[in-house]
Amino acid sequence: xxxxxxxxxxxxxxxxxxxxxDEVGNGDGLEFYKEVYQEAFCNFDQTxxxxxxxxxxxxxxxxxxxxxxxxxxxxxxxxxxxxxxEEMVPRDACPLxxxxxxxxxxxxxxxxxxxxxxxxxxxxxxxxxxxEVLSDFLPIIPVPIPMxxxxxxxxxxxxxxxxxxxxxxxxTGNKITKRSLKKACIDIGTxxxxxxxxxxxxxSLNPQIKGSEVMFAINSSCFVHxxxxxxxxxxxxxxxxxxxxxxxxxxxxxxxxxxxxSPISFPNFKLPLMLEDLGAQIVGDESCLSGRxxxxxxxxxxxxxxxxxxxxxxxxxxxxxxxxxxxxxxRLCSLKTKLELSKAEGIIYHVLRGCVPYDFELAAVExxxxxxxxxxxxxxxxxxxxxxxxxxxxxEAFVEMIEQRRRNR
Amino acid sequence: xxxxxxxxxxxxILFVLFLFFSFGGYxxxxxxxIILPVFNCxxxxxxxxxxxxxxxxxxxxxxxxxxxxxxxxxxxxxLVLLFGRLWCGYVCPMGFFQDVVTWIRQKLxxxxxxxxxxxxxxxxxxxxxxxxxxxxxxxxxVCPVQFITVPLTGYTSNTSSTGFFWTVVLLVAVMLSxxxxxxxxxxxxxxxxxxxxxxxxxxxxxxxxxxxxACLEVCPVDxxxxxxxxxxxxxxxxxxxxxxxxxxxxxEKDALRFDLFGKTIxxxxxxxxxxxxxxxx
Numbered sequence: 001x002x003x004x005x006x007x008x009x010x011x012x013x014x015x016x017x018x019x020x021x022d023e024v025g026n027g028d029g030l031e032f033y034k035e036v037y038q039e040a041f042c043n044f045d046q047t048x049x050x051x052x053x054x055x056x057x058x059x060x061x062x063x064x065x066x067x068x069x070x071x072x073x074x075x076x077x078x079x080x081x082x083x084x085x086e087e088m089v090p091r092d093a094c095p096l097x098x099x100x101x102x103x104x105x106x107x108x109x110x111x112x113x114x115x116x117x118x119x120x121x122x123x124x125x126x127x128x129x130x131x132e133v134l135s136d137f138l139p140i141i142p143v144p145i146p147m148x149x150x151x152x153x154x155x156x157x158x159x160x161x162x163x164x165x166x167x168x169x170x171x172t173g174n175k176i177t178k179r180s181l182k183k184a185c186i187d188i189g190t191x192x193x194x195x196x197x198x199x200x201x202x203x204s205l206n207p208q209i210k211g212s213e214v215m216f217a218i219n220s221s222c223f224v225h226x227x228x229x230x231x232x233x234x235x236x237x238x239x240x241x242x243x244x245x246x247x248x249x250x251x252x253x254x255x256x257x258x259x260x261x262s263p264i265s266f267p268n269f270k271l272p273l274m275l276e277d278l279g280a281q282i283v284g285d286e287s288c289l290s291g292r293x294x295x296x297x298x299x300x301x302x303x304x305x306x307x308x309x310x311x312x313x314x315x316x317x318x319x320x321x322x323x324x325x326x327x328x329x330x331r332l333c334s335l336k337t338k339l340e341l342s343k344a345e346g347i348i349y350h351v352l353r354g355c356v357p358y359d360f361e362l363a364a365v366e367x368x369x370x371x372x373x374x375x376x377x378x379x380x381x382x383x384x385x386x387x388x389x390x391x392x393x394x395x396e397a398f399v400e401m402i403e404q405r406r407r408n409r
Numbered sequence: 410x411x412x413x414x415x416x417x418x419x420x421x422i423l424f425v426l427f428l429f430f431s432f433g434g435y436x437x438x439x440x441x442x443i444i445l446p447v448f449n450c451x452x453x454x455x456x457x458x459x460x461x462x463x464x465x466x467x468x469x470x471x472x473x474x475x476x477x478x479x480x481x482x483x484x485x486x487x488l489v490l491l492f493g494r495l496w497c498g499y500v501c502p503m504g505f506f507q508d509v510v511t512w513i514r515q516k517l518x519x520x521x522x523x524x525x526x527x528x529x530x531x532x533x534x535x536x537x538x539x540x541x542x543x544x545x546x547x548x549x550x551v552c553p554v555q556f557i558t559v560p561l562t563g564y565t566s567n568t569s570s571t572g573f574f575w576t577v578v579l580l581v582a583v584m585l586s587x588x589x590x591x592x593x594x595x596x597x598x599x600x601x602x603x604x605x606x607x608x609x610x611x612x613x614x615x616x617x618x619x620x621x622x623a624c625l626e627v628c629p630v631d632x633x634x635x636x637x638x639x640x641x642x643x644x645x646x647x648x649x650x651x652x653x654x655x656x657x658x659x660x661e662k663d664a665l666r667f668d669l670f671g672k673t674i675x676x677x678x679x680x681x682x683x684x685x686x687x688x689x690x
Contacts, residue, residue, distance in 0.1 A: 149620060151526055151633075178518065193681045297679075299623040299658045306520040310626055319621035333616040333639065337661070 001107065009108045010044055012080040017041035020267035024216045027209070029239040032232035033220040037266060040223040041078075046110050052168070053118035053138075055100065055127055057288045058145055058320060060312040062298065063165055065184035067174045072111055073222035074118060075289060076100045077265030079383035088133055089126075094354035095382040096263060097126035104137040111223070117171060119164070121145050123324045124357050141167055148326045149318055157313045165309070182303045185312075191226035194233040195294035201240050202283045203342050206250050208243040209236075211259075211282020212272035215290040219266050222289070254281035255402035256343055260335065260365060261350035262358045265289040268383045271350055274392055278399045283342035286335065287350075288322060296320075323357035328364045335365065339374065346375045346402045348395075353382040375401060412680055415653045419498060420512075423505035430502050431562040433457035444481040446489045446496045446600060448503040450555045454564040461485055461596055462552075465543050493607030494600045497591060498650035502558055507590055510583045511629075522585045524592075524631055532592050539595040548595075553579040587629035591650060601647030608670040609651055615639035617664035624655035624665065635665070 017037060025034035052064045053074040064071035076082070081102025082095045089101055103112045117139040122128040131142040143164055146153035169175055195218050201209055217236065221229045257280045264271060264287045272282050285291035296319040300311035321331040339347075347369055351359050362378055369376040377398045381387055430447075434455040449460030464471065464482055471478040489496070497504050514521070524532075542548055549555065550569055553576040559565065582589035591597055618639060625636035630648045635655050638644050651667065659665045659677035666676035 154622065193679075196679055197681055296619060296621050297623075297660045299621075299626070299660065301521065301627045302515040304515070304518055304520045307626070310523075311623070314622035314626060319619050321619070329639075330620050334619050336616045337619075 006108060009080070009084075009106050013078065013106075013108065014042045016078060016080055017267050020269050023273055024212050024269055027213050028243075029236040030213060030217065032228075032235075033217050036220045036224045040111060041109070041267070044108060044110060046114065049114060051111060051115045052172075053112075053115040055118070055120045056123050056322070057293055058121040058123065058316050058322075059119045059143065059164075060161065060298075060316050062181060062184040062188055062308075062312060063161075063168065063176065065187070066176045066180040067168055067172055068180075069116070069172065069174075070225070072115065073289070074100055074103070074112065074115070075263065075265055076103050077263070077268040077289070077383065078103070079268065079385070081106055082383050089130060092354050093126050093130075094262070094352045096265075096352060096355075097130050099383065101130055101133055104134055107137075117141060119143055119168075123322060124355075126354070139171070141171075145317060145324075147324060149330070154313065154318055157317050158310055161309055161313045161317075176305070178303065178305050178308075181305060181308050185298050185300065185303075185308060187226045187230075189297055191221060191230045191233070192294045192297050194230050194237065195221070197237055198233060199284060199291070199295075201237070202281075204244070205253060205343075206247055207281060207283070208240045208247055210276055211284070212269055212276055215264065215272060215282075215285060215287070216266070216269065218290045218293055221294060254279055255399050255406075256281050256283045256345045257348055257399075257402070258283055258339060258342060258344035258346070259285035259287065259291075259348045259350055261287070261348075262352035262355045263287045263289040264350065270385060270388060271348065271379065271381070271391070274388070274395055275348065275399070278392070278395050280346075280395075280399050280402075283344050284338050286321065286331075286338065288320075291338075292321065323361045328361050331361065332364065332368050335368065336372070339372065344374065345405070346377070346398060348398070349376055349378040351378060351380045353380055375405070412657050415657055415675060419652060420505075420508060422499050423501075423508060426500050427502045427505045429457065431455055431558070442477045442481050444485040445500065446485050446596060447501040448554050448558075448594065448596060449501075450552075450558045451549075452555055452559050452564065454559075454562045456562075462543065462548070462554075465596075466548050468544075489600050489603045490606065491608055493604040493609045493645070494597060494648075494650050495607075495609045496600065497594075497597055498652045503554055503590060503594075504588070504650070506557055506561070507583050507588050510580075511587045514584055519584065521587060524586060526631075526633065529631075536593045536595065536598045539593055540598050543595045551575055554590075588650070591630055592648070597648075597650075604645055604647050604649060609645070610643055610668040611635070611645045611649055611651065611655075612642050612666050612668055613638065613644045614664050614666075615642070617661045619661060621660065623658040623660065627654040627658050629654065 021034055021037050050069050051072050052069040053072045055075055061071040075096055076099030078099050082099040084105055085098030085102030088105060089097055103109060107113055115138055118134060119141045120127055120131040121143045123145055131140050134140055143160060146156045165176055198214055198217060201207055202211055202214060217233065257275055259272065259282060275282060296315045298311050298315045300307045321334050349362060349365060366376055377394065379391055381391060430449050431453055432455040434457040437457055439457055443458040444461050444464050445458050446461045448462055449456060451463040551571045553572060556572060556576040579590055622636055628635060629652060630650060632646045632648055634644050634646050653667055653675060656665045656667060656675055656677045660679050662678050663676045667674050
């Protein structure tokens with residue numbers, strides 16, 4: 001690659017990342033997460049960390065930590081590599097697949113260059129076919145996932161996860177021990193507890209943290225060790241507790257909006273930022289890269305390897321509400337619970353252009369929202385910022401409508 | 410991550426009651442009038458109350474000896490109707506023995522064998538065969554329980570090669586699977602009928618459940634319904650021994666709860682305190 005092209009890539013990746021960091025990460029107590037993103041997206045020096053990449057949220061990070069490697073969620077949310085990736089995958093593929101392919105092709109970010117191998121669960125078509133595209137750049141382990149959640153499928157999943165461990169052990173030469181897996185489970189479990197508490201803060205009537213900031217914080221856990229993340233999040237939580245003590249009740253509470261649908265990952269925070277600019281309060285999201293990323297805990301029956309593997313399969317695959325699974329019931333149930341807890345007054349249904357599974361489930365979610373008398377707005381967009389104004393107009397109307405509904409009650 | 414508050418309390422209760430059933434007779438005297446719905450072997454040296462099994466096997470022998478026996482049986486049935494299989498989880502000495510073996514198994518890092526769902530009908534047939542057996546044949550002759558609980562109290566019981574064979578089978582089964590005996594226990598099978606109407610209820614809030622399978626993975630008797638059922642609020646199963654491990658592990662607030670006579674005793678919640686990562690290991 002020409003040095004000139006490389007420089008241009010670096011400049012653009014850094015620029016876009018920095019814009020989001022500056023827009024979201026300026027709140028109190030977010031310095032740590034800001035640094036994490038800066039380290040991940042703005043530092044182009046090679047380090048000596050050994051990474052194993054994974055896509056989606058269905059590959060247990062615990063396994064990778066137990067092997068002595070650092071896991072990375074490679075799902076890209078960056079619009080510059082999405083442009084590069086456009087040449088490698090079909091036009092109608094979703095921007096996430098494009099960005100992921102683009103990052104590998106650009107070969108500038110150390111976290112993508114230092115990946116020894118990547119694990120791709122074969123969830124949607126995009127992921128399934130991108131396994132082949134990406135195998136030009138690094139060794140890929142495709143992982144078939146049963147698309148059903150019955151008992152037979154679960155036993156199959158356990159076998160698949162066991163086989164994945166065997167493959168990884170063979171590829172890396174390291175062995176997973178009971179102790180290392182347990183330690184990884186507990187480290188990530190502790191981080192999850194903090195993430196849960198952080199999300200709970202949004203359920204308060206006058207939340208002392210913005211929804212986008214919570215998403216920003218949780219998404220950053222993809223790029224940092226859970227122990228460091230736990231420490232920082234504890235500090236953030238105590239800061240919020242302090243603020244809650246002195247907070248006064250709002251005379252006119254902000255309209256509460258829940259974000260459902262396709263993943264929102266760094267640095268593509270345009271939807272939450274725009275909503276907050278218009279005076280809405282984001283009270284939660286079910287995006288797999290923020291709201292659901294650290295939600296379900298791993299609960300092994302005992303700490304033997306088999307029990308832990310079963311618990312990992314249960315947490316990462318059985319509890320996953322990704323629309324690629326064969327029915328929507330689990331997702332609607334979890335939506336119902338979250339909406340009740342967060343007292344949301346409106347749902348923004350985010351569809352990444354080309355993300356067919358989420359679009360398919362729109363009808364079911366719309367019907368569900370109708371039944372519960374919650375307005376829903378579908379927004380189809382990608383990582384580009386060209387459509388910002390159009391989206392903004394629709395958001396404005398939506399937020400206004402929520403306020404109007406409030407007055408009518 | 411889970412708590413084990415209830416499990417600890419439960420094991421403590423089981424331990425104290427095990428001592429009471431096994432040695433209590435030395436202090437307060439053996440009382441053969443009181444019959445409790447548990448597997449407490451008649452041949453235990455210091456036993457203070459009777460297990461209900463002897464009442465079943467020797468029903469014809471006792472029924473003619475005055476009014477205390479029928480009254481004891483009636484009281485026992487009333488206790489079962491009131492509490493259901495709560496007795497299995499919190500009182501039964503044989504249950505205590507199995508829980509101790511499970512604890513040892515976890516210490517020794519022996520992995521539990523998950524009994525496939527396909528085998529469930531066969532287990533059911535075996536259980537009801539034993540119910541038939543306990544009423545019409547002399548179960549005591551081949552009962553493996555006497556070779557476990559009686560030696561634990563320092564006595565020996567009668568010898569029977571068939572009984573020894575079943576004891577070995579039982580020990581291996583209990584070592585490999587939690588509460589293996591409870592799955593075929595004839596008394597449990599009958600008490601399971603009372604589970605439908607008793608005051609102990611396991612209830613579930615269907616939409617709060619995320620189908621994460623945690624409850625099913627910890628269930629000692631592999632009850633499928635606790636995980637699968639979203640339609641019914643009352644999910645008390647005939648096999649349920651109310652160990653409440655499912656409630657302990659359930660990460661969703663108030664998704665599962667245990668009600669005793671309509672009053673909620675314990676409900677699930679997310680563990681957010683550090684250091685609560687289970688007692689095992």
